[in-house]
Amino acid sequence: xxxxxxxxxxVVKAAALLVEEYGFENLTLHKLAAKLNIKPASLYxxxxxxxxxxxxxxxxxxxxxxxxxxxxxxxxxxxxxxRAIAFSYHGYARQNPEMYRIxxxxxxxxxxxxxxxxxxxxxxxxxxxxxYTKEKTKIIYYSRYYHSILHGFVSLETxxxxxxxxxxxxxxxxxxxxxxxxxxxxQFV
Amino acid sequence: xxxxxxxxxxVVKAAALLVEEYGFENLTLHKLAAKLNIKPASLYxxxxxxxxxxxxxxxxxxxxxxxxxxxxxxxxxxxxxxRAIAFSYHGYARQNPEMYRIxxxxxxxxxxxxxxxxxxxxxxxxxxxxxYTKEKTKIIYYSRYYHSILHGFVSLETxxxxxxxxxxxxxxxxxxxxxxxxxxxxQFV
DNA sequence: ATTGATTTCCTAACAATATTAGGATATAAT
DNA sequence: ATTATATCCTAATATTGTTAGGAAATCAAT
Numbered sequence: 001x002x003x004x005x006x007x008x009x010x011v012v013k014a015a016a017l018l019v020e021e022y023g024f025e026n027l028t029l030h031k032l033a034a035k036l037n038i039k040p041a042s043l044y045x046x047x048x049x050x051x052x053x054x055x056x057x058x059x060x061x062x063x064x065x066x067x068x069x070x071x072x073x074x075x076x077x078x079x080x081x082x083r084a085i086a087f088s089y090h091g092y093a094r095q096n097p098e099m100y101r102i103x104x105x106x107x108x109x110x111x112x113x114x115x116x117x118x119x120x121x122x123x124x125x126x127x128x129x130x131x132y133t134k135e136k137t138k139i140i141y142y143s144r145y146y147h148s149i150l151h152g153f154v155s156l157e158t159x160x161x162x163x164x165x166x167x168x169x170x171x172x173x174x175x176x177x178x179x180x181x182x183x184x185x186x187q188f189v
Numbered sequence: 190x191x192x193x194x195x196x197x198x199x200v201v202k203a204a205a206l207l208v209e210e211y212g213f214e215n216l217t218l219h220k221l222a223a224k225l226n227i228k229p230a231s232l233y234x235x236x237x238x239x240x241x242x243x244x245x246x247x248x249x250x251x252x253x254x255x256x257x258x259x260x261x262x263x264x265x266x267x268x269x270x271x272r273a274i275a276f277s278y279h280g281y282a283r284q285n286p287e288m289y290r291i292x293x294x295x296x297x298x299x300x301x302x303x304x305x306x307x308x309x310x311x312x313x314x315x316x317x318x319x320x321y322t323k324e325k326t327k328i329i330y331y332s333r334y335y336h337s338i339l340h341g342f343v344s345l346e347t348x349x350x351x352x353x354x355x356x357x358x359x360x361x362x363x364x365x366x367x368x369x370x371x372x373x374x375x376q377f378v
Numbered sequence: 379a380t381t382g383a384t385t386t387c388c389t390a391a392c393a394a395t396a397t398t399a400g401g402a403t404a405t406a407a408t
Numbered sequence: 409a410t411t412a413t414a415t416c417c418t419a420a421t422a423t424t425g426t427t428a429g430g431a432a433a434t435c436a437a438t
Binding site: 192193195227228230231234235 | 385386387388389390
Binding site: 003004006038039041042045046 | 415416417418
């Protein structure tokens, strides 16, 4: 048997491709092994089991989302940064709906690295919002607020809740603008 | 074999109990049959398969959520109604986290009755928000906005994104108040 | 009440899936 | 070259969803 330089990274990335192509619930170790030209049992050399594969996929999705957010917000400040983040967040979820769904499908608390990855995404919002005030309580509050908006919007959209003929892009854009206006109208200390 | 008056409703409700007790991913037809004192194959008398069971669970969750929202908003108007809805929405998701997760786990577009149930939930928000303006575009816009906030918040909370020591209840309450204030500051036609 | 039709539930079997045990061989380390 | 390690394999198993076909309880109609 010719051996291929297979690594955990490669396994997870191959799984990510399958997930986006056929959907999360149609990912099986059999299909994944076939795509990698190995037998299902051989996957256990690289992963502990399918639960770890799920958590790795969730981690990968969070990392990619974080990268796109960081990229979008680079060199930008305040409102401009918040707008850029919203569109990158929305873009990632729309272009990778299955991967995005995995993020919330895996219970975070079970995996320390997932908690860390989630914290990284949150910290991006935290950084930008800290440009408005130095009060940590308020920064956390607005982070939760904005994160809820972004996650709620893209989740409901991909679930089909917004399939009523009205423009989804315009709604998001308006929501983001309203949120930013709200923020700017506050008189922070 | 003594026959019991088993109906689809009873099967789905039993499944709902299992889901909340052991988690969505631990629901199996074997366990469900055991709880109902029948054999797994007998379940197919009442359901077409596990996919239909999932969609029925999603439908049940949406119905219960709708009932709690309607109950909370009864006799109330505008801001008061919106506040009541938020707390009932949050309450349902927190007390039935697994059932709530099922709502977005099942692809809506595949099941017409699910689309209908989702519409019912949306229509509750629509009704209340139509007390602020008669412009349908704006009503839909704010429905999406508020729905995104509520769903995003409870999803992120149950996924563990808000486990940072700050009060979740206060955040939600403040968010709702900010949203309502925003709405009241608009000069609608 | 008896007959006939329908419904509910069963046993038995099957396919797909995740997983483990144990072994062969390619690769790396000494 | 020898040893150790890592990669991949075959084979077997438990769990799960599902279907086929049949027995018996229930219901409907006479």
